[in-house]
Amino acid sequence: MNDRFELVEKALLKMLEQKKYAALRDILVTMNPVDVAGLFDVLEEKQIPILYRLLPKELAAETFVEMEPEAQELLIRGFSDSELREVLDELYVDDAADLVEEMPATVVRRILQQADPEMRSSINQILRYPENSAGSLMTTEYVSLRAKMTVGEAILRIRRTGVDKETIYTCYVIDDNRILLGLVTVKDLLLALDDDTPIESIMETNFVCVTTQDDQELVAQTFSKYDLLALPVVDGESRMVGIVTFDDAMDVMEDETTEDMEIMAGMLPSEKDYIHASIFDLFKQRIPWLMLLMVSATFTGVIIQSFEDALAAQVALTAFIPMLMDTGGNSGSQSSVTVIRALSLNELRFSDLPKVIWKEIRTAVCCALVLAVACFGKIMLVDRLLMGNAAVTPMVALVVCVTLACTVCVAKFVGCVLPMVAKRLGFDPAVMASPFITTIVDALSLLLYFTFAKAMLGL
Amino acid sequence: MNDRFELVEKALLKMLEQKKYAALRDILVTMNPVDVAGLFDVLEEKQIPILYRLLPKELAAETFVEMEPEAQELLIRGFSDSELREVLDELYVDDAADLVEEMPATVVRRILQQADPEMRSSINQILRYPENSAGSLMTTEYVSLRAKMTVGEAILRIRRTGVDKETIYTCYVIDDNRILLGLVTVKDLLLALDDDTPIESIMETNFVCVTTQDDQELVAQTFSKYDLLALPVVDGESRMVGIVTFDDAMDVMEDETTEDMEIMAGMLPSEKDYIHASIFDLFKQRIPWLMLLMVSATFTGVIIQSFEDALAAQVALTAFIPMLMDTGGNSGSQSSVTVIRALSLNELRFSDLPKVIWKEIRTAVCCALVLAVACFGKIMLVDRLLMGNAAVTPMVALVVCVTLACTVCVAKFVGCVLPMVAKRLGFDPAVMASPFITTIVDALSLLLYFTFAKAMLGL
Numbered sequence: 074m075n076d077r078f079e080l081v082e083k084a085l086l087k088m089l090e091q092k093k094y095a096a097l098r099d100i101l102v103t104m105n106p107v108d109v110a111g112l113f114d115v116l117e118e119k120q121i122p123i124l125y126r127l128l129p130k131e132l133a134a135e136t137f138v139e140m141e142p143e144a145q146e147l148l149i150r151g152f153s154d155s156e157l158r159e160v161l162d163e164l165y166v167d168d169a170a171d172l173v174e175e176m177p178a179t180v181v182r183r184i185l186q187q188a189d190p191e192m193r194s195s196i197n198q199i200l201r202y203p204e205n206s207a208g209s210l211m212t213t214e215y216v217s218l219r220a221k222m223t224v225g226e227a228i229l230r231i232r233r234t235g236v237d238k239e240t241i242y243t244c245y246v247i248d249d250n251r252i253l254l255g256l257v258t259v260k261d262l263l264l265a266l267d268d269d270t271p272i273e274s275i276m277e278t279n280f281v282c283v284t285t286q287d288d289q290e291l292v293a294q295t296f297s298k299y300d301l302l303a304l305p306v307v308d309g310e311s312r313m314v315g316i317v318t319f320d321d322a323m324d325v326m327e328d329e330t331t332e333d334m335e336i337m338a339g340m341l342p343s344e345k346d347y348i349h350a351s352i353f354d355l356f357k358q359r360i361p362w363l364m365l366l367m368v369s370a371t372f373t374g375v376i377i378q379s380f381e382d383a384l385a386a387q388v389a390l391t392a393f394i395p396m397l398m399d400t401g402g403n404s405g406s407q408s409s410v411t412v413i414r415a416l417s418l419n420e421l422r423f424s425d426l427p428k429v430i431w432k433e434i435r436t437a438v439c440c441a442l443v444l445a446v447a448c449f450g451k452i453m454l455v456d457r458l459l460m461g462n463a464a465v466t467p468m469v470a471l472v473v474c475v476t477l478a479c480t481v482c483v484a485k486f487v488g489c490v491l492p493m494v495a496k497r498l499g500f501d502p503a504v505m506a507s508p509f510i511t512t513i514v515d516a517l518s519l520l521l522y523f524t525f526a527k528a529m530l531g532l
Numbered sequence: 533m534n535d536r537f538e539l540v541e542k543a544l545l546k547m548l549e550q551k552k553y554a555a556l557r558d559i560l561v562t563m564n565p566v567d568v569a570g571l572f573d574v575l576e577e578k579q580i581p582i583l584y585r586l587l588p589k590e591l592a593a594e595t596f597v598e599m600e601p602e603a604q605e606l607l608i609r610g611f612s613d614s615e616l617r618e619v620l621d622e623l624y625v626d627d628a629a630d631l632v633e634e635m636p637a638t639v640v641r642r643i644l645q646q647a648d649p650e651m652r653s654s655i656n657q658i659l660r661y662p663e664n665s666a667g668s669l670m671t672t673e674y675v676s677l678r679a680k681m682t683v684g685e686a687i688l689r690i691r692r693t694g695v696d697k698e699t700i701y702t703c704y705v706i707d708d709n710r711i712l713l714g715l716v717t718v719k720d721l722l723l724a725l726d727d728d729t730p731i732e733s734i735m736e737t738n739f740v741c742v743t744t745q746d747d748q749e750l751v752a753q754t755f756s757k758y759d760l761l762a763l764p765v766v767d768g769e770s771r772m773v774g775i776v777t778f779d780d781a782m783d784v785m786e787d788e789t790t791e792d793m794e795i796m797a798g799m800l801p802s803e804k805d806y807i808h809a810s811i812f813d814l815f816k817q818r819i820p821w822l823m824l825l826m827v828s829a830t831f832t833g834v835i836i837q838s839f840e841d842a843l844a845a846q847v848a849l850t851a852f853i854p855m856l857m858d859t860g861g862n863s864g865s866q867s868s869v870t871v872i873r874a875l876s877l878n879e880l881r882f883s884d885l886p887k888v889i890w891k892e893i894r895t896a897v898c899c900a901l902v903l904a905v906a907c908f909g910k911i912m913l914v915d916r917l918l919m920g921n922a923a924v925t926p927m928v929a930l931v932v933c934v935t936l937a938c939t940v941c942v943a944k945f946v947g948c949v950l951p952m953v954a955k956r957l958g959f960d961p962a963v964m965a966s967p968f969i970t971t972i973v974d975a976l977s978l979l980l981y982f983t984f985a986k987a988m989l990g991l
Contacts, residue, residue: 079881103738107758232722241719242701259718260700263691279562297786299566300779302761319778320759326782327756330789331873337793338869338966339862347874348884355895359866360902363940366862367903370855371914377851378921384850391843391850392836395974396829398854402861403798403825403967407818410797414790415806422538425807436814443819444826455830462837481822507797507966508862515854 082112089116089124098127106132110139122151134163141349142175149180157187165239166192167212167321170199199315207292208285210325211306211315216244218272220254225268227257239318243303246276251312253305256280282307285314289325294419296322333417336501337410339366339508366508372516380523383532389464390526392456393473396448397522401480401514404440406507408433408488413502416492423497429489437485441478449474472525479525480518487513541571548575548583557586565591569598581610593622600808601634608639617646624698625651626671626780629658658774666751667744669784670765670774675703677731679713684727686716698777702762705735712764712772715739741766744773748784753878755781792876796869796965798825825967831975839982842991848923849985851915852932855907856981860939860973863899865966867892867947872961875951882956888948896944900937908933931984938984939977946972 088097101109109132113121121144128136137145137160149157161169161184169188173181173196185193195213202208216238218227227244235241244262246255255276265275282305283292295304296319303316332342339362345354377384377394384391412429415421421429452470456462488510492502526532547556560568568591572580580603587595596604596619608616620628620643628647632640632655644652654672661667675697677686686703694700703721705714714735724734741764742751754763755778762775791801798821804813836843836853843850871888874880880888911929915921947969951961985991 079883105738105740105758228722235719235723241722259722260694263687263700263718264695279564281564297782299564300782302778319761323756323759323782323785326785327877331877334793334796334869334873338865340866340870346879347870348879348887352891352894352898355870355891356898359863359895360899363859363862363866363899363903364906367855367859367907367936368910370858371910373854373858374851374915375919377854378848378919381847381850385844385847388840388844389837391840391853392833394850394853395832395836395857395978396826398857399829399832399967399970399974400822400826402970403822404818406797406966407799407822410793411799411806411814414793418786418790420805420807424538428807432811432814435811436818439811439815440819440822444822447823448826451827451830456833460834460837477826507865508858511858511861515858519854 078108078111082115085112086115089120094127098129101128102132106135107139109136110141113140113144116144118147121147130159131163134160138164138168143349145172146176146180149176149183154183154187157183161188161192165212166195166214167199167210167239167318170196170209173200202285205289206285207283207287207289207304207306207317208314210289210292210317210321211285212239212318213315214238215303215305215313215316216241217313218244218246218257220246220248220271220273220276222272223268224262224265224270224272224275227272228262228268231259231262240303240316243316245305245313245316246272247313253280253282253307253311253313254278256305280305283317284309290329292317293322293325293329297326298419329417333413333503336503337413337506339363339506362508366512369512370515372512373519376516376519376523380519380526383523383526386532387464387469387526387530389462389469390472390522394519394522397473397476397480397518398511398515400444400477401484401518402507402511404437404481405484405488405510405514408437408485409492409506409510412489412492413506416496416502421493423493426490426493429493430486433485433489434482437482440485441481444481445474445478448477468530472522472529475529476518476522476525479521480514483517483521484510484514487517537567537570541574544571545574548579553586557588560587561591565594566598568595569600572599572603575603577606580606589618590622593619597623597627602808604631605635605639608635608642613642613646616642620647620651624671625654625673626658626669626698626777629655629668632659661744664748665744666742666746666748666763666765666776667773669748669751669776669780670744671698671777672774673697674762674764674772674775675700676772677703677705677716679705679707679730679732679735681731682727683721683724683729683731683734686731687721687727690718690721699762699775702775704764704772704775705731706772710771712739712741712766712770713737715764739764742776743768749788751776752781752784752788756785757878788876792872792962795960795962796872798822798965798967821967825971828971829974831971832978835975835978835982839978839985842982842985845991846923846928846985846989848921848928849931849981853978853981856932856935856939856977857970857974859903859936860943860977861966861970863896863940864943864947864969864973867896867944868951868965868969871948871951872965875955875961880952882952885949885952888952889945892944892948893941896941899944900940903940904933904937907936927989931981931988934988935977935981935984938980939973942976942980943969943973946976 116124125133125148169192173184199209214237216231216235231241242259244257245253246257247253255278257272257276261275281295281299285306285308303318305313306315306317308314335342341358341361343350343358449470452465452473456465491505495505496502575583584592584607628651632643658668673696675690675694690700701718703716704712705716706712714737716731716735720734740754740758744765744767762777764772765774765776767773794801800817800820802809802817908929911924911932915924950964954964955961
């Protein structure tokens with residue numbers, strides 16, 4: 074898919090350079106606004122306004138929403154007041170609020186000046202909610218109905234007021250105090266047998282909703298659990314204040330997944346796309362864990378130092394340290410990532426801990442046995458016979474393999490327990506992934522290694 | 533959210549045990565089918581049919597769809613033919629096809645016997661498409677319209693035929709040969725000014741669609757790129773054969789993310805949830821990479837062996853091996869995970885490679901300098917002064933820190949290049965994550981370490 078797009082993009086950019094504006098415009102109007110917005114990402118700054126002014130008004134507004142903040146800012150700075158007003162009129166309130174959040178103060182002032190009073194007050198309302206809360210995600214444009222309306226009246230109301238609403242497919246039934254009473258879908262309305270049916274007799278009163286203060290992660294989880302198109306947001310007194318639509322929920326899901334992956338790889342979560350992050354952003358994101366893990370590796374150093382005599386007596390032992398540490402780290406991160414993912418999909422609860430441990434232990438024993446046997450064979454064949462290293466005696470190989478087996482079991486145990494305990498204590502389980510587990514398992518595997526070596530080799 | 537559910541669940545299970553069926557039923561009918569299905573997961577086998585028979589017919593069918601395959605199979609085996617038919621009548625075709633895929637042959641035969649002929653043929657059609665293709669995901673129940681219809685006729689058609697369709701909100705305009713001509717949303721229809729407007733004048737002809745053979749990953753990416761509710765699926769001759777709805781696309785997104793995370797943690801992707809996977813499933817998923825990585829660690833062993841003399845002359849060097857390897861591994865996996873994620877979100881293309889390398893190198897240099905200085909300070913303070921290890925001379929510390937700095941740079945370079953090259957060559961970039969990068973970086977960091985040690989310490 075990407076390759077095809079790249080070819081089309083190149084052709085279009087060439088037309089822009091050659092000033093074939095009419096032909097370019099004819100192609101642009103057949104394209105999806107998302108793809109048109111993609112074009113602006115690869116343009117030079119001075120080309121951005123040129124291409125934008127080629128777009129017919131409606132497509133221009135639809136494309137504007139999908140652009141990167143950099144291009145949006147550049148365009149707004151070049152807009153006349155009336156041009157800015159035209160774009161703002163086409164935006165949904167939640168997109169306008171996102172725009173205001175992204176722009177510098179001078180641009181924000183112009184946006185708020187040009188927005189109509191109703192939109193201005195809605196934007197201000199949304200911006201008051203904490204970042205990453207349901208309130209900050211929602212739009213205040215939804216279709217509201219009354220319980221006493223008939224199906225016919227409701228359809229009429231949708232036809233009259235629906236044009237400015239982000240979704241009309243779920244309508245919200247509220248009372249005089251804006252308390253949310255129930256939901257009606259357009260499907261229910263259209264399929265109702267009789268236009269005189271009162272809304273209260275067909276509305277769904279067992280609905281799922283969130284409050285303005287709920288975290289966006291809960292919003293995303295609720296969407297995917299219940300397969301929703303839109304989710305009503307209420308305040309502390311159950312009064313309807315807005316809806317979150319599924320496109321924003323999908324974006325949150327993507328962001329949360331990226332955040333999980335970043336944390337699992339030992340990074341602080343970032344707000345920016347990789348391509349828009351500065352060197353300093355990346356540095357800030359990565360150095361804390363690198364520093365912490367480097368310092369905590371002091372333990373492994375201390376362990377090795379305190380067994381220096383044993384190592385000096387049996388130099389062959391040193392060569393297996395990386396293999397033991399890596400296999401331990403890999404075994405542990407397999408378990409921890411599996412458990413972290415199951416936790417984030419709500420497939421596991423803390424009460425499942427004994428079941429999880431029992432499962433991991435049995436899996437670990439299977440893996441450990443197979444690895445140990447294979448490792449013993451490999452050492453005797455490759456290290457001793459093939460490479461003729463006489464210092465690698467069968468006893469040394471045995472020490473390595475016993476350590477390997479124990480390390481795998483310990484690693485899988487630590488890997489499954491730590492994320493679940495972290496979650497129970499209110500921490501993000503994703504922190505307990507590969508880098509963290511590796512550091513712990515390294516120290517444990519070295520301790521096991523030297524203990525077995527001393528005992529079995531009589532060092 | 534979880535805790536609250538656990539309390540409600542416990543209360544409901546207690547009512548079931550105490551046979552307070554009427555009261556239990558009164559609560560169940562107020563619950564969302566997804567939550568009712570969750571109850572079945574924690575029931576004992578013999579309780580499952582009891583609880584199921586408490587549910588009113590429609591809720592029973594809605595709950596059935598959401599259950600785990602184990603509970604579904606148990607229930608079907610206990611169903612009379614007419615009970616089975618009732619449930620099948622309530623299922624959408626894509627859910628029925630999923631059910632058929634999950635069940636053993638004897639159960640499948642009964643399902644196909646009881647399904648009405650139209651559903652049977654649709655199920656068979658869906659099952660013919662390759663696993664994980666758009667065809668296997670789709671449903672064949674959608675609203676089709678003709679270009680010459682008027683808005684009024686279209687609304688009438690939806691009201692007459694919509695009850696069995698999974699979504700009515702996007703309707704598909706086809707010609708006599710079932711070629712897909714355009715889309716019309718119910719919003720367009722309801723907001724059309726005049727009921728006599730012909731469909732062809734308001735239909736959207738620039739639509740996105742996939743073919744039956746396209747991979748489900750492309751389907752999921754298309755949904756999130758264009759924020760779709762439903763995506764039309766056409767055959768090789770552009771004939772409309774079905775639609776994928778957003779709930780199935782969200783499930784695919786979740787599955788693909790899980791798969792990415794599994795691969796990144798050095799596991800083969802699994803088809804089953806963690807909680808339903810057997811020990812053997814987990815073993816099969818985990819052992820191949822563990823084995824491969826263990827064997828490839830032979831290289832690190834060989835490197836250490838060939839520098840045995842240097843190590844024997846300066847035993848203090850050994851203690852820093854784990855720290856160097858881990859920091860290298862962590863630096864590399866930070867870069868690789870960032871790049872892998874950006875690739876899977878389509879934020880990066882292969883042509884961005886020089887930009888990415890330049891970005892990573894500069895970030896690496898910043899991280900490397902800070903880490904090296906901190907490490908030098910730590911070694912001199914902790915290892916030399918605090919622990920009184922006279923063998924750790926300033927020169928040894930310098931060797932360690934120079935190696936550390938170089939390792940971080942090499943690791944970040946390898947970490948960003950390998951996933952992009954893998955993607956270019958048609959492999960899954962996720963394979964180039966932590967375990968794989970670690971193995972390569974380990975070997976490189978050891979080579980650097982001993983080279984610097986020999987040169988700077990004159991070993």
